Amino acid sequence: MAAPVQSRVDSAAPTAQKLTIGKALNMGLRAAMEADDKVVILGEDVGKLGGVFRITDGLQKDFGEQRVLDTPLAESGIIGTAVGLAVRGFRPVCEIQFEGFIFPGFDQISSQLAKLHYRTQGKIKVPVVVRVPFGGGIGAVEHHSESPESLFAHIPGLKVVSCSNPTDAYWMIQQAIACDDPVLFFEPKRLYHNGQLKSEVDTSQPAGPLFASRVVRQGTDCTLVAYGPSVKVCLDAAAAAADEGRSLEVIDLRTISPLDLGPVFESVRRTGRLVAVSEASAESSVTSEIAARVQQECFYSLEAPVLRATGFDTPYPPSKLEEHFLPDLDRVLHTVDRAMGW
Amino acid sequence: MPSPEQWTHPEPGEGPAAQAAQPSREQVIAGLRNTDAGGAEVTQLLTPEGERIASPQFDRYISDIDPEALRGLYRDMVLVRRADREANAMQRQGQLGIWVPLLGQEAAQVGSGRALKPQDMAFPSYREHGVAYTRGVDFKELLGIFRCTDHSGWDFKAHGFHPYTIVIGNQVLNAAGYAMGQKFEGRVGNTDGDGNPSSTDEATIVYFGDGATSQGDVHEGFVWAAVYDAPLVFFCQNNQWAISEPTERQSRLPLYQRARGYGFPGIRVDGNDVLACLAVTRWALEECRHGNGPVLIEAFTYRMDAHTTTDDPTRYRLSDELEVWKHKDPIERVRVHLARNGHADQAWFDQIQSEADAFAADLREFCFNMPEPPPERVFANVYAEPSPVLDAQRDEYLSYLAGFVEAGER
Numbered sequence: 001m002a003a004p005v006q007s008r009v010d011s012a013a014p015t016a017q018k019l020t021i022g023k024a025l026n027m028g029l030r031a032a033m034e035a036d037d038k039v040v041i042l043g044e045d046v047g048k049l050g051g052v053f054r055i056t057d058g059l060q061k062d063f064g065e066q067r068v069l070d071t072p073l074a075e076s077g078i079i080g081t082a083v084g085l086a087v088r089g090f091r092p093v094c095e096i097q098f099e100g101f102i103f104p105g106f107d108q109i110s111s112q113l114a115k116l117h118y119r120t121q122g123k124i125k126v127p128v129v130v131r132v133p134f135g136g137g138i139g140a141v142e143h144h145s146e147s148p149e150s151l152f153a154h155i156p157g158l159k160v161v162s163c164s165n166p167t168d169a170y171w172m173i174q175q176a177i178a179c180d181d182p183v184l185f186f187e188p189k190r191l192y193h194n195g196q197l198k199s200e201v202d203t204s205q206p207a208g209p210l211f212a213s214r215v216v217r218q219g220t221d222c223t224l225v226a227y228g229p230s231v232k233v234c235l236d237a238a239a240a241a242a243d244e245g246r247s248l249e250v251i252d253l254r255t256i257s258p259l260d261l262g263p264v265f266e267s268v269r270r271t272g273r274l275v276a277v278s279e280a281s282a283e284s285s286v287t288s289e290i291a292a293r294v295q296q297e298c299f300y301s302l303e304a305p306v307l308r309a310t311g312f313d314t315p316y317p318p319s320k321l322e323e324h325f326l327p328d329l330d331r332v333l334h335t336v337d338r339a340m341g342w
Numbered sequence: 343m344p345s346p347e348q349w350t351h352p353e354p355g356e357g358p359a360a361q362a363a364q365p366s367r368e369q370v371i372a373g374l375r376n377t378d379a380g381g382a383e384v385t386q387l388l389t390p391e392g393e394r395i396a397s398p399q400f401d402r403y404i405s406d407i408d409p410e411a412l413r414g415l416y417r418d419m420v421l422v423r424r425a426d427r428e429a430n431a432m433q434r435q436g437q438l439g440i441w442v443p444l445l446g447q448e449a450a451q452v453g454s455g456r457a458l459k460p461q462d463m464a465f466p467s468y469r470e471h472g473v474a475y476t477r478g479v480d481f482k483e484l485l486g487i488f489r490c491t492d493h494s495g496w497d498f499k500a501h502g503f504h505p506y507t508i509v510i511g512n513q514v515l516n517a518a519g520y521a522m523g524q525k526f527e528g529r530v531g532n533t534d535g536d537g538n539p540s541s542t543d544e545a546t547i548v549y550f551g552d553g554a555t556s557q558g559d560v561h562e563g564f565v566w567a568a569v570y571d572a573p574l575v576f577f578c579q580n581n582q583w584a585i586s587e588p589t590e591r592q593s594r595l596p597l598y599q600r601a602r603g604y605g606f607p608g609i610r611v612d613g614n615d616v617l618a619c620l621a622v623t624r625w626a627l628e629e630c631r632h633g634n635g636p637v638l639i640e641a642f643t644y645r646m647d648a649h650t651t652t653d654d655p656t657r658y659r660l661s662d663e664l665e666v667w668k669h670k671d672p673i674e675r676v677r678v679h680l681a682r683n684g685h686a687d688q689a690w691f692d693q694i695q696s697e698a699d700a701f702a703a704d705l706r707e708f709c710f711n712m713p714e715p716p717p718e719r720v721f722a723n724v725y726a727e728p729s730p731v732l733d734a735q736r737d738e739y740l741s742y743l744a745g746f747v748e749a750g751e752r
Contacts, residue, residue: 040526066526072569077515077562084519087504090526092519104558111509112516119493120505122723156724180726258731 022192024166028173042069043095075105099134100143114157133189147280153257160256162186164231175210188229219249222273227253237332272303304342386612392678403621409685419448424698446646449672453619465517465548477503511557517548521572531633539631553584573630581645586658598640613643614672
């Protein structure tokens with residue numbers, strides 16, 4: 001595991017502040033850059049513009065053009081040069097503007113980033129973080145709302161994480177940068193500036209290890225497991241269910257690869273039911289893996305098969321239709337009803 | 343018919359008359375296939391007949407190459423070729439899974455490799471056995487890749503020689519990033535009192551073939567290195583064939599001329615001339631150390647053997663072509679030069695040949711006795727940090743294997 005991250009920003013900043021996920025990521029990046037001058041950020045428009053979502057806002061101004069690189073417009077170039085910088089001893093943080101544009105960089109991610117450590121029997125470390133805004137619900141045009149995380153979770157050598165709240169955003173990005181392995185960091189773009197999620201972030205100490213899932217709401221009747229943007233949907237669903245007298249437990253997966261399913265197994269052994277929720281298409285996905293492993297580990301505890309509320313096995317639809325595609329509170333509760341009625 | 347080397351791009355605004363002077367596509371292709379000479383602009387310091395050609399621009403880069411140093415380059419090439427032939431034979435005997443021959447490219451690799459300083463980094467493709475040799479990588483360490491016991495064995499930092507890259511063109515971007523790092527760390531553009539590059543200044547060289555120039559990553563590598571002024575020498579070994587696809591399947595232009603479109607110098611060197619490869623690469627590296635990089639070098643050479651041992655060149659190229667290139671052999675021209683000028687006698691050449699034979703015999707013995715990696719290596723070093731999931735998979739599998747031992751079935 002990575003050494004505990006101690007941010008140098010702590011001494012200067014108040015220990016608790018109300019932040020959105022977007023602002024927390026920005027502060028986390030700033031703290032990582034202050035803590036280690038080998039941390040460099042590279043991507044399209046990350047400098048003067050601060051990124052299309054403003055997550056890197058102000059960083060180039062304060063750290064200079066050699067630490068925050070406005071790159072040419074080519075994703076393979078961003079990832080490929082980050083690999084070379086890492087070989088040299090830097091800790092590059094790449095920003096991919098939207099997840100639908102990551103595929104020109106897929107070759108470098110799968111062929112080089114994921115494999116150099118294995119290929120060289122550990123002689124080369126590639127501590128590269130690839131930040132990927134992902135998921136739908138922002139009313140965007142094609143290629144701006146996808147959930148390709150399963151494709152990366154399937155590649156050995158990569159680690160894949162996603163955050164769902166400001167405290168995790170602040171700390172997980174720093175922990176990912178401190179990690180000696182390549183990390184794909186999936187950020188829930190529709191929650192970046194969501195005021196409802198604004199919360200106090202304790203910048204004095206991490207909320208927990210990076211590669212660990214967490215129970216974020218306790219319950220007794222059925223377990224919901226989700227990550228990224230779907231965590232809020234599940235928490236809202238659990239609150240609505242509570243009004244009807246049903247107790248749902250919610251687990252924020254946080255880490256997709258390696259999957260930390262221990263808390264999920266433990267929860268399912270208590271509740272007997274599991275609904276896995278994700279915006280990604282269902283087939284061969286993170287939720288498929290969860291279903292497979294939970295039936296293997298919790299077979300005798302299950303009162304119902306593991307059910308899933310996910311995006312459909314279609315390309316992401318035109319966004320006027322995305323409310324039908326995305327698993328929302330009602331679809332999650334409907335799936336819970338099916339599990340309870342088994 | 344003008345060769346493409348005699349034709350340069352018109353400057354913007356030169357008008358339709360200059361446009362009209364451009365050669366036809368057929369003329370361009372005819373120039374590309376001008377495999378005899380590499381065109382009028384090729385830099386050559388030692389002819390195929392072993393005659394030294396004076397070069398006002400490049401002689402100063404090889405002023406230290408006295409007869410003893412030239413004998414050293416000859417020895418390098420003979421040893422590398424002998425080892426390459428031995429490995430090729432071992433593949434034929436089933437001792438290696440595959441081999442990637444470098445026959446014919448010894449001058450391009452030894453010349454450019456010997457131009458590097460210890461602090462420089464080389465990013466190879468997968469045919470750079472000669473460069474590996476010049477970087478002090480034991481030839482034996484290459485064999486594991488081709489016997490399929492390993493993906494890469496050497497210490498890349500100690501040798502300044504990155505692991506081989508199999509995916510075409512990937513290493514060009516990785517090298518661009520590494521070179522950017524050299525620049526960011528201030529290892530470029532420092533000078534002594536006389537304006538010479540500091541002894542600690544660094545540069546990176548990246549090797550790729552003519553086929554790789556069609557890859558997006560190579561284009562992106564050109565873009566990145568150019569806009570960040572990275573100290574990177576792009577060393578393209580144009581050996582005329584990307585497996586069965588000729589150079590005209592990759593480009594309408596001579597490859598070195600592409601550099602102009604990216605805003606840095608491109609130069610075509612006789613890739614079978616070890617002195618020219620050494621001089622031109624030293625010049626390019628010096629440009630990089632000054633902070634003037636990048637530079638593209640097209641080493642115009644020829645792959646005398648197959649692409650790999652799975653390839654059959656008789657299906658796509660004429661034997662006449664091979665015969666023409668045999669007359670330009672990179673080793674033979676140095677031998678003739680040394681002999682004609684009285685710098686080496688037959689006894690010395692015989693001694694080098696015996697040395698090469700011993701080198702090959704040692705290699706063969708090593709290969710035959712190479713241990714197979716233990717099964718736990720499957721699981722090792724997937725991640726830099728501990729992975730309990732993989733540890734569990736490994737333990738379960740080893741326990742499974744141990745069951746066979748207990749039952750006496752293994």
